[in-house]
Amino acid sequence: MERSFTVDVFKVVAAQLIVWHHFSAYGPMSEAMTLQWPQLIEWLYRYARLAVQVFLVVGGFLAAQSVMNKPMTHPVIHIFNRYLRLVPIYIFALSLISLVVAILRTDIHADWLPSAPTFSHFLAHALLVHDLFDIEALSSGAWYVAIDFQLFVVLVVLCNRLQPYGVRVLSLGVALLCVASMWWFNRIDELDIWAIYFFAAYGLGVLAAWAKRSAFDAAVFWITVLLAVGALWIEYRTRLSLALITAVWLTIKPKSRVHWTPMKRVVHRLANSAYVLFLTHFGVIVVFSALWNIGHFHDPVTAFALTGFAWGCAVGLGLFLHEKAEIPVHHWLSHQSKLMFLRLTN
Template sequence: MPLLDAAKGIACAVIVGHHLSRYGPMPAGAYALAPDFFAWLSNEGRLAVQVFLVIAGFLAAASLAPDGTLRVDRPVARILQRYGRLVMPYLAALTVCVLVAAVVRPWLDEEVVPASPTFGQLVAHGLLLQDLLGYESLSTGVWYVAIDFQLFALALALVGLPTLLQRASGAAPVNAGTRWLPVALVVVLAVTSLVLFNRNAGLDDTAFYFFGTYGLGMLVFWIGRATRFSTWQSAVAMLALVGAGALAIDWRSRIATALVTALLLAVAQRRHWLSPAHWPALAVPLQRLGRMSYSLFLIHFPVLLAMNAAVANAGPHGAWFDAAGLVATFGLSIAAAALLYRWVEARPASWRGVFTLFAALLVSGIVVSH
């Protein structure tokens, strides 16, 4: 789906720009050159995460339950597979970040540089439990990886619950009357998240806080399966009303962004814009960026730390030097992401790879802490 790859590429570029505009001395020095642009990136760039959440929900529905019922024979194995695919590039990027932070710590007196990690902190990150256990993050944005894993597991549990209960009770197979029960469960939890959980900041370390956005993506996929235009139109209208109602209760720009993304995705799906035939060759660079967007999201922070340290110790310089440093940071981040994607993310996930990278993270953390 080239359109989704391109959307992820643009969203990831905005998120990287958001971090580049907030962390270290370079953005502070370059701010005077384009104050409005830097202010927008700093304040609003984070909203691009909502695009990823909607697309992730859309793809989860397509993978787990394209017809509304669970298509996974071994749910636990599928969850473990998801963990492996997420953590292999994640663990590699965290190892790089731990090492880079140790190198730049004496040269960059900034709060953005993570402190030397503890053993418990390293283990918690490897298990995607750092936020739930209250540990400081080793890299910016790693909260998203933990939330993505929680959301996938929660979505699988919701769509698989009716089937699992029927198997346990020995009841008859799912029939037409109960076929869309999993979808109903997703609707209930998504609406509850939008109007209740997402308004409680104390839940932002859990999937319940984000499931409204993720659920919008899942529902859009199922809506797109409608064969009649009138059915599709009514379902999209209901989706828009639910989102508008949640915003009327409590306006949140993140939910507004997610709702617009979901509605645009619904139109694109209906008009078959997700097909490769609708994309010219000019869009190929964005598609490639989108395919390695996860690697870019993971690896750009240690590149940012290293460049901030280099520029901060380059002697007296002006705003244009800092701006050039930011541009170079973005370019080097893409280069590093291409390597991470090729060497780790694009390769099949395996438990041997997970254990090896987990060990590398633990060893690097222990070495730099002593």
């Protein structure tokens, strides 16, 4: 799969916006900054979180490329591999955050801190079902991991059931589910713990990836875009508008090989570490909130400077854990899973 610099940029920008959204939502530094820059903090809180829609579209785009032209005769293998890709570093991040919260809880005294985890909490998170059973999340990004996995499962099941009838039928099936999400499911807030609520954005990403495969797939994508505009006319949603713009840009952007410059390599590394950053930055917020309280700070400028430093630390931690933990663990687990499946099929 050819690497797209556009996708890298989307992932980096979206990840940083999500981090700053959480900096505006949690901690005493946010309260101090609100006194000096209320409009900025309000914007970060209300709108920066919409960057999740970019992640959803990009996630669908990359997932569609990974399954394109591949037979889905063994969907369980693809689903299990996705689970191995998402969950090990996720559980490690939750363990790290839970430890940090346990150590610093008495220095923060805030209701936004998660409760002390039990074994059932961890088990529900490990199985990616904590929201389905209304179990308190152990971190701010836990919900997204579960939704990402659900969406991938839906895509793989669609591929498995519809591929035998041809790629055109598969494209139409994805488009129909995407449109159903836009026009109905995405308008029901109570469904936001299920993949069907988010398939509007994810499906646009899938169809965008397939749009350059053939004239038929391109037509399916653009018809879906028109139906998305209709869904926005019925009920305008900023999140769907952003998803639509992202998908259209991924489609119309000319495909070309990346000429790697030092700056593009930095963006590439930051994009690769975006998932770990997403998982771990809440722990950094906890640490710096405790430092703020221990230091008895109150000045908004100090709060902004300390938040900027915390942001840099979160990005650095994400890069470090991606390269020193996520990559080697993923490679080892992938190798072991291949050996296991070889034994089972022989």
